[in-house]
Amino acid sequence: MSTISMPKPDQSVLDRKAIIVDALSSVLPVDSVISDERETHAYECDALTAYRCPPLAVVLPSTTEEVAAAMRICHQMGVPVVPRGAGTSLAGGSLPTADSVILGTARLKDVVEVDYDNRFIRVQTGVTNLSVTGHVEDDGFFYAPDPSSQLACAIAGNIAMNSGGAHCLKYGVTTNNLLGVKMVMTDGEVVELGGVAMDAPGLDLLGLICGSEGQLAIVTEATLRILPKPEGARPVMIGFDSAEVAGECVGNIIRSGVLPVAIEYMDRPCIRVVENFAKAGYPMCEALLIVEVEGSEAEIEDQLDRIVKIAEALDPVELRVSESLEESALIWKGRKSAFGAMGQINDYMCLDGTVPISALPFTLKRIGELSQEHGLEVANVFHAGDGNMHPLILFDANRPGDLERTEAFGADILRLCVEVGGCLTGEHGVGIEKRDLMLEQFTADDLECQMQVKDVFDPDWLLNAAKVFPLEVSEARRQRVN
Amino acid sequence: MTAFATPTTESAIKEAVCDAVSQKKALRVCGGGTRSGIGQMVENAERLDVSGNAGIELYEPGSLTMVARAGTSMTEITSALDAENQMLAFEPIDHRPLLGTTGEPTLGGVVACNISGPRRFLSGACRDHLLGVRFIDGQGRLVKNGGRVMKNVTGLDLTKLMCGSFGTLGVISEVSLKVLPKPVCSASLQIEGVDEEQAVLLFCKALTTPYEVSGAAYQNGVAGLRIEGLETQVTYRIARLQALFPEHSMSILDGEVHSDLWKGLRDLHLFSGTIETVWRMSVKPTDAPAIVSHLKRKLAARVMLDHGGGTIWAGVPADITEQAASIRSVINTLGGHATLVRGSEELRRSADVFQPQATRLAAISKLLRQQFDPSGILNPGLMAA
Numbered sequence: 001m002s003t004i005s006m007p008k009p010d011q012s013v014l015d016r017k018a019i020i021v022d023a024l025s026s027v028l029p030v031d032s033v034i035s036d037e038r039e040t041h042a043y044e045c046d047a048l049t050a051y052r053c054p055p056l057a058v059v060l061p062s063t064t065e066e067v068a069a070a071m072r073i074c075h076q077m078g079v080p081v082v083p084r085g086a087g088t089s090l091a092g093g094s095l096p097t098a099d100s101v102i103l104g105t106a107r108l109k110d111v112v113e114v115d116y117d118n119r120f121i122r123v124q125t126g127v128t129n130l131s132v133t134g135h136v137e138d139d140g141f142f143y144a145p146d147p148s149s150q151l152a153c154a155i156a157g158n159i160a161m162n163s164g165g166a167h168c169l170k171y172g173v174t175t176n177n178l179l180g181v182k183m184v185m186t187d188g189e190v191v192e193l194g195g196v197a198m199d200a201p202g203l204d205l206l207g208l209i210c211g212s213e214g215q216l217a218i219v220t221e222a223t224l225r226i227l228p229k230p231e232g233a234r235p236v237m238i239g240f241d242s243a244e245v246a247g248e249c250v251g252n253i254i255r256s257g258v259l260p261v262a263i264e265y266m267d268r269p270c271i272r273v274v275e276n277f278a279k280a281g282y283p284m285c286e287a288l289l290i291v292e293v294e295g296s297e298a299e300i301e302d303q304l305d306r307i308v309k310i311a312e313a314l315d316p317v318e319l320r321v322s323e324s325l326e327e328s329a330l331i332w333k334g335r336k337s338a339f340g341a342m343g344q345i346n347d348y349m350c351l352d353g354t355v356p357i358s359a360l361p362f363t364l365k366r367i368g369e370l371s372q373e374h375g376l377e378v379a380n381v382f383h384a385g386d387g388n389m390h391p392l393i394l395f396d397a398n399r400p401g402d403l404e405r406t407e408a409f410g411a412d413i414l415r416l417c418v419e420v421g422g423c424l425t426g427e428h429g430v431g432i433e434k435r436d437l438m439l440e441q442f443t444a445d446d447l448e449c450q451m452q453v454k455d456v457f458d459p460d461w462l463l464n465a466a467k468v469f470p471l472e473v474s475e476a477r478r479q480r481v482n
Numbered sequence: 483m484t485a486f487a488t489p490t491t492e493s494a495i496k497e498a499v500c501d502a503v504s505q506k507k508a509l510r511v512c513g514g515g516t517r518s519g520i521g522q523m524v525e526n527a528e529r530l531d532v533s534g535n536a537g538i539e540l541y542e543p544g545s546l547t548m549v550a551r552a553g554t555s556m557t558e559i560t561s562a563l564d565a566e567n568q569m570l571a572f573e574p575i576d577h578r579p580l581l582g583t584t585g586e587p588t589l590g591g592v593v594a595c596n597i598s599g600p601r602r603f604l605s606g607a608c609r610d611h612l613l614g615v616r617f618i619d620g621q622g623r624l625v626k627n628g629g630r631v632m633k634n635v636t637g638l639d640l641t642k643l644m645c646g647s648f649g650t651l652g653v654i655s656e657v658s659l660k661v662l663p664k665p666v667c668s669a670s671l672q673i674e675g676v677d678e679e680q681a682v683l684l685f686c687k688a689l690t691t692p693y694e695v696s697g698a699a700y701q702n703g704v705a706g707l708r709i710e711g712l713e714t715q716v717t718y719r720i721a722r723l724q725a726l727f728p729e730h731s732m733s734i735l736d737g738e739v740h741s742d743l744w745k746g747l748r749d750l751h752l753f754s755g756t757i758e759t760v761w762r763m764s765v766k767p768t769d770a771p772a773i774v775s776h777l778k779r780k781l782a783a784r785v786m787l788d789h790g791g792g793t794i795w796a797g798v799p800a801d802i803t804e805q806a807a808s809i810r811s812v813i814n815t816l817g818g819h820a821t822l823v824r825g826s827e828e829l830r831r832s833a834d835v836f837q838p839q840a841t842r843l844a845a846i847s848k849l850l851r852q853q854f855d856p857s858g859i860l861n862p863g864l865m866a867a
Contacts, residue, residue: 117686117768140690162635173633175642176610191842197764198603198792201819201837202865203651203847204596207609207642211635228692251544257567257663258712295692295715302714354631357545386632387545426633434636441636442626449625450638452853456846468637 003407004051004092004432007466007478009099013056013079020079021057024101027069032107034058043084043102047149048092048433050403055082055096062107064182064190064220071218072188074101080462081186083214085157086128088149090350091431093161093213097466105156108220111135120179120196122223125156129163132224141226144171147427148339159219162211164427166335169385170261170294171227173427175210182221183209186458196223208453213429214464216457230294233261235331236304238311239285239318243267244361246287250384251357252310253291258303263385264290264335267364270342270379270392277341280334283318289384290335338381339392346394348379349406353417354388354426366416367391374409376402388426389417415440430468438470447473483510483529490534492551492616492624492655498530499653500622502859509859511649513553513588517595519581520823521648521864523830533588535655538562540630547613547630549658552590559589563661571662572608573599579754581824590654596646599748600697600708603689603789609645611660617644617652620855630658643850649861651854665710670697670735670743671723673705678787679771681705685790686767687726693719698790699747708744750795752786758797759825761809765818767791776812781805800826806833813837836865 013020021035034040035057044052056079061067074081084094084104096102108126114136115121121136121143129150132143146165147153153163159181164173171177180194193209194200209216240246250263266274266288275282282288289311293303304321311319322328342348355363364380371378382390391413395406414424414434418441424434438447447469454461461477486509487498502509508527512518515533536553543566550559556574563569574597576587591597593615598607605611614628628634628641644651673684681700688695688707694715697708709719724732735743746752753760765773770791777783783796798805806822806829813820819837822829839847847866851858 116690118766119689140692162639164633168633172606172610175639176606185842189842191840193843195817196766197818198789199596199607199764199819201821202839202843203850204609204642204646205843205846207639207645210642211639215638228690230692254546255544255566255663257666259663296718298718299712299715302712306712354633356542356547356631358542383633388631388633421629422631423629423634423636425636426631427635429635430637438637441629445623446625446627447637449619449623449854450627450640453638453640453643453850456849456853 003404004436005471006053006097006432007471009097013099016077017056020077023073023077024057024059024070027073028059028061028066032060032062032066034060043096046084046087046089046092046094048090048095048431051092051095051432053096053098055100055102056098058102058104060104060107064184067103067184067218067220068188068190070103071184071186074462075187075460078460078462080465082464083156083160083218085125085154085160086152088153089157089161089429089431090352091425091429091433093157093429093431093467095432103218105154112221115196116141118196119226120223121226122221123155125159125219125222126154129153129155129158136226137229140229142229143224143226144177145174155222156219159210159222160212160214161427161429164388166262166264166383169263169383170259175207177225178206178210178222179225180223181206181209181219183217183219185217186460186463194223213431213468215454215468216463231296232300233292233294234300234304234322235290235292235328236307236319236321237282237331238289238291238316239283240287240314241285241317243287243364245314246289247357247361249289249311249314250360253307254357254385256306256310258293258306260291260293260307260385262290262292263383265380265382265384266335266338267380269377270338270381273345273379274334274338274341277344278334278337280330282334285317290331335381342379342392342394347397348392348394349410351389351391351393351410351413352425352428353414353422354386355417355420355422357384357387359420359422360384360387363389363416363420367413370409370412370416374405376406376409387422411437432467435468436470444473451477483527486528486530488531488534492535495532495535495653495655496618496622496624499618499620503620503622503857506857507859508862511653511861513591514555514586516583516585516587517577517581517591519583520595521830522835522866523827524861524864527862530653532590532653539656543568546632546661547658548661549630549656550589551656552588552593552654554589555586556589556592557586567664568661569664570611570659571601571605572611573601573748574608575599576749580750580760589657593645593654593657594647594649600699600744600788603698603792604694604696609642612641612645612657613660614658615641615644615654616656617654619652620857620860625652628658632660648864650851650865651860653860667713667716668708668710668740669716669720670740671707671709671720671732672735673730673732675703676705677703678774678785681787682767682770682791684727684730688723689790691723691726693722697744697747700787701747701752706743706747747788750786752784753795753797753824756797757800758784759800759805759829760823761796761798761820762823763794763796763809763813763818763820765792765794765813765816769816769818770794773812773816777809780808810837
């Protein structure tokens with residue numbers, strides 16, 4: 001039923017399952033190794049649920065030393081390892097293969113150190129994104145990257161995918177807020193990169209690790225920058241009757257010198273579904289912007305005044321500045337429930353390409369045309385301030401052929417993103433989902449160079465192989481090892 | 483140094499690198515040459531001057547994006563940004579006053595050395611604003627990574643790896659950067675008569691407020707805080723910060739005095755024209771006073787703090803031998819790292835310019851260099867002995 005293929009599992013590994021599980025059990029606490037087929041099924045997929053495959057076994061270490069012990073065994077026995085945070089990847093980043101051991105970070109839950117004077121927190125990477133902020137917010141701090149899945153997703157996965165969120169226009173993504181890591185190499189050696197200082201000596205290996213999709217090492221501990229919470233925040237909602245004008249409004253706000261913390265965009269199909277679900281009071285229009293600013297009350301007023309003036313010059317169909325905390329919450333409730341609302345009425349596939357802000361109107365128009373051509377509806381909800389689009393293609397998973405048509409439509413949209421100067425993925429990662437489109441964006445030399453970096457960290461190609469790089473491109477390396 | 487080639491296009495750079503590979507010639511990659519004194523000595527190399535590969539390729543102020551060839555001078559970049567009231571928020575240092583060099587700094591040089599100034603602790607370093615690079619690696623391959631959009635996680639992030647690799651992995655030919663609007667208004671608070679310990683305490687307190695302090699530096703007994711934003715924001719934040727420190731009398735600077743202050747701090751005017759050896763240390767801010775005390779006591783150093791104490795700049799009398807060992811020993815005890823930024827050729831031969839890495843990390847770096855530059859022709863030895 002699906003179009004993305006995975007390599008055939010290594011029979012010699014499958015045949016040795018009992019020996020491998022015994023070896024892992026000999027170095028890990030008894031409840032940290034899962035090999036019963038009824039239980040390994042729980043790990044057969046991540047949030048890209050169209051693709052499933054139970055792993056050979058699952059290990060859930062509680063310490064860096066246990067991770068190292070597990071990695072040493074897998075390395076010695078030539079067993080592929082698929083790292084897994086909370087399993088919220090939309091790109092299939094932690095999809096197992098039948099011959100792989102899932103190494104989950106679920107039990108790496110400790111907060112190791114909090115230092116407000118130096119503004120950092122050190123955590124084990126199994127903690128959730130939101131719990132990092134939860135740990136420091138009573139003292140007036142927060143952790144800035146805020147992916148939509150922040151209630152569930154783990155810092156491990158955030159680092160693997162270099163996760164972003166709605167507020168990265170001002171605060172950056174994970175890589176800009178990561179000061180250091182402790183990680184386990186494929187051979188089990190533990191190394192540290194960076195730390196509490198602003199930078200580290202030598203090549204920027206930390207920058208390389210962040211966003212490497214579990215291809216290079218297993219990150220077990222992270223030092224994260226925390227920031228003082230702003231005094232307040234308030235959104236304004238602006239509706240336009242054309243995508244072009246909304247795009248122009250985004251550009252004008254950004255050029256004006258006001259730097260909003262978020263500029264979110266929704267189109268008519270999305271507004272319709274969300275309004276039915278959340279009753280946020282959104283106007284029915286072609287394009288709705290939610291622009292949020294932060295600061296003291298006077299600072300917020302001043303920034304909102306400027307934004308309102310810019311928007312009014314473009315003749316919006318509706319403009320509403322939030323007047324209360326309740327109203328702000330309602331405006332955000334609609335946006336934040338967009339994916340859930342969509343999921344209630346349809347199956348959907350969420351894409352993640354980024355385009356230059358100047359290309360937003362053209363890209364939206366082209367997506368509309370492609371929607372007609374493919375005969376599938378699409379709703380757009382995304383971070384307009386940084387051009388990171390999230391088209392949601394609506395389909396029916398029970399209708400034969402719909403998934404294939406949806407994937408074909410999705411691939412066309414991602415090709416479009418690359419054509420207009422953008423990229424395949426802004427914050428979700430390549431995983432298996434965009435793996436076979438990589439040659440749309442990169443040349444063979446570009447990918448060879450990236451794979452040579454993987455060779456340095458993972459010479460046997462045991463870590464999350466068969467992801468990120470098109471199968472035919474990585475085949476020689478994966479075969480060489482087998 | 484003999485000039486090997488002066489390519490003015492990407493394809494000419496590629497050709498020059500291929501020639502160097504086949505002739506087994508080591509290259510010293512140069513832009514404007516204003517930072518050529520940073521790093522271990524590169525011996526027996528010929529100069530690959532890439533400053534002629536210049537020009538802004540694309541600048542979209544509404545998309546906060548600029549793409550330029552790596553040889554483009556910082557003067558050209560800055561004047562294009564000035565015309566649109568935008569800036570490079572990472573505020574790159576102009577090293578000419580410190581290193582006594584002439585010539586024009588280039589964008590490629592800024593990126594290759596990850597050069598960042600006082601706003602770094604708030605806005606990030608050069609590497610945080612770098613959206614993409616094109617480069618020719620040591621095999622003569624043209625490689626691109628990243629792109630021109632603000633959010634991009636497609637494939638491994640070689641863009642960050644290139645930034646700060648000092649030309650040892652590839653010759654950068656094109657750079658794409660995130661730019662930001664200049665603040666509408668900007669002012670400083672100055673606190674006189676404090677020592678390093680008091681300054682760091684003050685910085686820690688100021689930087690844990692929501693007032694978005696964008697500069698926190700100290701020299702000659704004076705601590706400075708920079709506040710930027712809309713007029714309402716600057717007025718409000720200055721008042722709040724003053725109220726936070728009733729024990730200190732603070733003066734407000736604005737206009738030229740204010741901008742000159744931060745330009746002088748950024749470009750390290752404290753050490754301009756002196757003959758001291760200059761070190762940069764990156765540390766945990768609250769460790770700075772102890773390290774400074776060591777530097778003053780043992781090495782008679784003159785010191786400037788930046789980034790709220792996270793960066794220590796130290797000028798050490800050039801004739802003090804064993805200074806490298808002394809600095810490294812205190813840094814190794816407390817954490818962080820030290821880089822020799824200005825020193826004699828002799829010192830750049832005998833001492834480690836960059837903090838030596840842990841064994842495994844050094845091995846990884848070496849293997850990475852072999853992948854990108856198997857013949858070892860790109861700035862050989864510059865980052866490691």
